[in-house]
Amino acid sequence: MNRKKFITAMAVSPLTGAALKVNSLRNLSKNFEATEKFPVLFLGHGSPMNAIEENEFVDGFRNIGKTFQKPKAILVISAHWETRGTFVTAMDNPPTIHDFGGFPQALFDVQYPAPGSPELAQETKRIITKTDVLLDDKWGLDHGAWSVVKHLYPDAEVPVIQMSIDYTQPASYHYELAQELASLRHKGVLIIGSGNMVHNLRMVAWDKLNEAGFAWDWLRKQKKK
Numbered sequence: 001m002n003r004k005k006f007i008t009a010m011a012v013s014p015l016t017g018a019a020l021k022v023n024s025l026r027n028l029s030k031n032f033e034a035t036e037k038f039p040v041l042f043l044g045h046g047s048p049m050n051a052i053e054e055n056e057f058v059d060g061f062r063n064i065g066k067t068f069q070k071p072k073a074i075l076v077i078s079a080h081w082e083t084r085g086t087f088v089t090a091m092d093n094p095p096t097i098h099d100f101g102g103f104p105q106a107l108f109d110v111q112y113p114a115p116g117s118p119e120l121a122q123e124t125k126r127i128i129t130k131t132d133v134l135l136d137d138k139w140g141l142d143h144g145a146w147s148v149v150k151h152l153y154p155d156a157e158v159p160v161i162q163m164s165i166d167y168t169q170p171a172s173y174h175y176e177l178a179q180e181l182a183s184l185r186h187k188g189v190l191i192i193g194s195g196n197m198v199h200n201l202r203m204v205a206w207d208k209l210n211e212a213g214f215a216w217d218w219l220r221k222q223k224k225k
Helices: 003-030 056-066 118-127 143-152 171-186 218-225
Strands: 039-044 072-082 086-090 133-135 160-168 189-195
Touching: 003 143, 039 056, 056 143, 072 086, 072 143, 086 118, 086 189, 118 133, 118 171, 143 160, 143 189, 160 171, 160 218
Parallel strands: 039 189, 072 160, 072 189, 086 133
Antiparallel strands: 086 160
């Protein structure tokens, strides 16, 4: 390349970069145009075995997915992704994470190959002003996400991203974060919270499961309060 062509190319490159950025923002806006308001779901995922078993919980997941139109994308906040800071997955193809142990091989064989959505990750980062949302390319979909979403959309055709829980922050921080996320409900995004109110399998009294009225003393005290 001669000197004149080199100088011309260098002069044009910043303009090209700016044009690409504008086009990217236009595409982002187009992907998330206004829609009817989507619901917010909290799905207590329970045992990972719900991913491969047939029971009343699985029926509930399937049935609730039939009560509204298919979303453009899904944002899941799972109890199984705790971080220092707030992250969202931003890869094109999030891996299926089997973050558990001691279960049948059939459960580890499950894959949920839903596409990711870097566009939704960027939009989520853009709308949140409370904190700097960081884009993650390492996590994927943990079982708090895929074990329930797979029953709503078994064909894995709806893009899914996850948002982490910042374990250094109080509940009020996450409540305020949710208020900022609410605008996504008007852009074709289904927001799902996944976890359980109590999540400690080590404390389950397996030998008392069929004993009517059984509960640990500390739990009885909590109920009285």
